[in-house]
Amino acid sequence: MKPCKRIEIVIEEPMAPKLVELLRDMGLRGYTTVPNIGGEGDRGVRRADELAGDSSNTLFIIACQDAKLVGELVEQVRPLLHRSGGICLVSDAQWVVH
Secondary structure, eight states, rough: EEEEEHHHHHHHEGGGHHHHHHHHHTOOOOOOEEEEEEEEEEEEEEOOOOOSTOOEEEEEEEEEEEEEEEEHHHHHHHHHHHHHHHEEEEEEEEEEOO
């Protein structure tokens, strides 16, 4: 196993393509998305069962070993979250090498 940072970003569904573009521009090509998630936060309830997806969120899960990139990503994501809501969590993790 290799130590890494696990980055979880919950963002409004319409902002997901912008986040994908940001990840690609930074060279972070490995990520997992879970679309249509719901929950409740400081901006109210987000339903996961809307037909258009305008009221739901997408979860991005990213593993990164480069601390500098993690810091850059957090700073790049902050304006998106400020504009549309959501959350960004960074935690220590172990990457299982296969």
